Amino acid sequence: MSKDKTPVTQAVRVLREHGVAFTPHLYAYEEKGGTTVSARELGVDEHCVIKTLVMEDEQKKPLIVLMHGDREVGTGMLAKQIGVKKVSPCDPKTADKHSGYQVGGTSPFGTRHAMPVYMEASIAELGTIYINGGKRGFLVAISPADLLRVLKPTLVNAAA
Secondary structure: OOHOOOOOOOOHHHHHOOOOOEEEEOOOOOOOOOOHHHHHHHHHOHHHHHHHHHHHHEEOOEEEEEOOOOOOOHHHHHHHHHOOEEEOOOHHHHHHHHHOOOOOOOOOOOOOOOOOEEEEHHHHHHHOEEEEEEEEOEEEEEHHHHHHHHHOOOOOOOOO
């Protein structure tokens, strides 16, 4: 893929700024297709496709959760681990407002507002991960070590 076809999103700018080596992957986005579609389109294991979820605690404080594409977030487990009463997904409009991205194209890199990032611990054990590049139908392949270095997420065990 030629460089001029790579969308220059805020996420791409952050990756470049931090010297993160990444491979861009564009695919045909399907509404509500999620990681099942992106994994199929890229021909990769859905477990390696990482979804970026904007959630909030009981005080409406936003947070980002990074989870394997083939797993769900156990919100009760997560709440207990991060010391809040409850965690729930933000509605799409609120998520868009916090992240600056459109749901389906949310990247944890370059969000509009800084939010704490929580990552399922087993993601760090993968060789390569595919994570949203800040636009629907656009994932970037990166090393989990680079994600850890740039985002400094809190590791959790909240996969359900």
